[in-house]
Amino acid sequence: MRGIVAQGKNGGTAEVVPLSKTLKRLAPFVKPVLPRLIGGFFCALGAGIVALAIPQVLAKLVNDVLAVDGASGQVWFAVGIITLLGFVEALLIFLRRQFVLNPAAGVEMNMRVGFFQHLQRLPVAFHERWGSGQLLSRSMSDLSLLRRWIAFGAMMLIVDTVTVITGLVLMFTHSWTLGLLFLLGSIPIAIKAYRFRNDFRAASRLSQDQAGDLATAVEESVHGIRVIKAFGRGRDIYEGFNEQAKSLQETELSKARTLASFLLTVVAIPETILGIGLIIGIAQVAAGTLSVGSLVAFFAIAAVIAIPVEAMGMLLGMTLSTKTALERHFEVMDSVNDITSPEAPVRPAQYTGAVQLEHVRFAYPDDAGRARPILAEINLEIRPGETMALVGITGSGKSTLLNLVPRLHDTTAGTVKVHGVDVRDWDLDELRTEVAVAFEDTTLFSTTIRDNVLMGAPGDLTAEQREALLAEALDVAQAQFAYQLADGVDTLIGEEGLSLSGGQRQRIALARAIAARPRVLVLDDPLSALDVRTEEAVTARLRSVLSGTTTLVVAHRPSTVMLADRVALLRDGRIDAVGSHANLLSTNEHYRYVIASLDENEPEIRSEVVR
Ligand SMILES: Nc1ncnc2c1ncn2[C@@H]1O[C@H](COP(=O)(O)OP(=O)(O)OP(=O)(O)O)[C@@H](O)[C@H]1O
Incomplete structure (x- = not known):
């Protein structure tokens, strides 16, 4: 679903934001490193000016030295100056790099870290809407494009523009007719540049979004490799990916064609004008209205400014791609986190462990078409x-309801209370320390088992206490297998815990929830991947551990129901009945139906249930 939604973003933003407005948003990041960037800019400008000075020396050499008597001393002097200027130009280019490399990499890093922090803060609802590849490409390739632009593109665009304008002015000082010819030649280039900007901007947005979707496809296929292989869907997935890759290739080709057509204009027009200018220049020299030195200098200047003019297409393209990258970056940064701590968080008078849901209504944001909200009117009290x-x-x-307790989603209406305080009035970090969660779909991190389990453990424990907590949590969750792994609890588990079996992953996730020592435990069918015998053992241990903890557990198996003091039956968005398992069995037909259908693979328990 996430990939499909992300594909919907391919069209890019409808609103065209001016470049200046986009760049303005970069200012706070660039400000601290501005002095170094300015240093780099002046080095680049100096290099451009020195490059333009070389033709001036050449003109002097031709007019004053070679044309008179060619005194060898003066020739060597002029050659020495040209060599020195060449050396100074190289030095300035080197210094430019030294000035800008660190600041550009610093801006990239700061923005990347800020982006990551923001992603961590954004609510679950945001992550459900966005493709992971879109976020990956925005945090990696878009920001490295920005670094290259700051270190090179932006600076060279300004320097090249200044060089070209200065070159044109110098051309005018040597021959205003030839200068005018060049100026006229820049008109079609400017028109072409305007069109290029529009076409390239659209193509650039499309290609960056498509690259993000492609990254999502890679991520999803790697993540789901077991399912793909098990269902023999490799070919379909390959074909789908191939289609997406082809679309991206077409967009890239169209981008390259747009750039090539612009480059053709910026190279062909000056070259043509140079040819025409040569004929006019030679005629002027023959007529005695232009000196040979000026003609040589004119063409030397033309050669110098030809390089920035040719580079202009690439630099404009880079600038437009960077603008798109920034827009994509700020789209995410502008996403509002609507699940935040209040300014004045409320602390409960007593940490009783009570959880209440009062008149709770909940609908997902994209649920407009639903006849009634998923949770229509929930009233439920879980006693301490x-x-x-x-x-x-x-x-x-059921899972939706569970997510409301640690405030992974906010209710559409009504109140959820933990220890008697509305979850929206809690400090979010504190609330999530109070409420620990274990999901059916376990997520483990590619670190050691120890770190995974102790992730939510209280921070003020001594090393021995942490060890004891780890041992207890693994014991309760029946996850002693961890000690048998190659490096015991220090074994690194593969990405997302894929080196473990489903049941092993679930037990580690359960141990993590237990080790958080919460007063409220929310378990979303945490034992579904366990065999009945292991589940029995976990259940028995959980009973003793859970005795002081308020627990809300989604049950998909009768054996999990057996854990509970009371059972709440959810039906049509309401709590249909609450009572003991035996009581509901004898009084509620829907409950009997649900229990009977819970797990076809548990004949013993089912027969007990039906009795
Ligand atoms: N992120 C989401 N966005 C939109 N709709 C969702 C989202 N997550 C779940 N739903 C929808 O909400 C409804 C309830 O889903 P939920 O996962 O809470 O049910 P459940 O009772 O836990 O199901 P199960 O027993 O199969 O785990 C479903 O119709 C589902 O399609």
């Missing part, structure tokens, strides 16, 4: 220290 199982048919909204 109680274990409550949440039961309902598939898709009835």
Whole structure:
């Protein structure tokens, strides 16, 4: 789903933002390194000016030295000056690099870290909408493009423009007719540049978005490699990817064609004018209205400014791509985090462990077409220290309800309270320390088992206490297998824990929730991948550990229901009934139906249930 949504973003933003406005947003990042960038700019400008000075010396050499008597001393003097100027130009280019490299890399790093921090802060709802590849490409390739532009593109664009204008002025000082000819030649180039800007901007946005979608496709296919292989969907996935890659290739080719057509103009027009200028210049020299030195200088200047003129297409293209990259960056940075701590967080008078849901209504943002919200009117109280199982048919909204407790989503209406305080009044970090979660779809990180388990452990523990907590959590979750791994609990588990079995991953995730020592534990069917025997062992240990913890557990198996003191039945967006398992079995037909359909693979438990 995420990939598909991301593809919808391919069209880019409808609004065309002026370059100046986009660049203005870069100012706070660039400001601290501005002095060095200015230093780099002056070095680049100096190099351009020195390059233009060489033709002036050449003119002097031809007119005053060679044309008179060719005194060898003066010739060597002029050659020495030209060599020196060449050396100074090279030195200035070297200094420019020294000045700008660090600041540009610093801006890139700061923006990347800020981007990452912002992603961490954004609510779950944001991440459900955005393709991971889109975020990956925005944080990696877009920002490295920005670095190259700051270090080279932006600077050279200004320097080259100044060089070209200065070159044109110098051309006028040597011959105003030839200068005028060049100026006239720049008119079609300017028109072409205007068209190029529009075409390239659109293509650039499209290609960067398509690259993001492609990254999402790679990420999804790598992530889902087991499913793809198991279902033999490799060919379909390959074909889909091939299509996407082809679309990107076409966009890149169209971008390259737009650039090539612009380059053709910026190279062909000056070259043609140079040819015409040569004929006019020779005629003027023959007529005695132009000196040979000026003609030589004119063409030497033309040769010098030909390089920046040719580079202009590439630099403009780079600038437009960077503008797109910045727009893409700020699209994410502008996404508002609507789940934040209040300015004056409320602390509960007593950490009772009570959890209440009062008149809770919830609908996902893209749920407009639904006849009724997923959660229409939820009223539920989980008493301090109680274990409550949440039961309902598939898709009835159990996981959705669970997510409201640690405020992964906010209710559309109504209130969720933890220890008697509305979750929206809590300091978010504190709330999430109070409420630990284990999901059915476990996410582990590519680090050691120890770090995964102790991720949410209280921060003020001594090393021994941490070890004891780790051992206890692994014991309760029946995850002692960790000690048998190559490096025990220090074994690095592969990306997303893929080197472990599903059941092993679930047990580590459960151990992580237990090690957080929460007062409220929210478990989304945390035992689904365990065999019945292991589940029994975990259940028995959980009973003792959970005795002081308020627990809300989604149950997909009758055996998980057995854990609970009371069971809440979710039906049609409401809590249909609350009671003990036995009570609901005897009084509620829908409950019997749900329990009977929960797990076809548990004949013993089911027979017990049906009895
Ligand atoms: N991020 C989301 N955006 C939009 N709709 C969603 C989202 N997540 C879930 N839904 C929809 O909300 C409904 C309830 O989903 P939920 O996962 O809460 O059900 P559940 O009772 O936990 O299901 P199951 O027992 O299969 O795990 C489903 O119709 C689902 O399609």
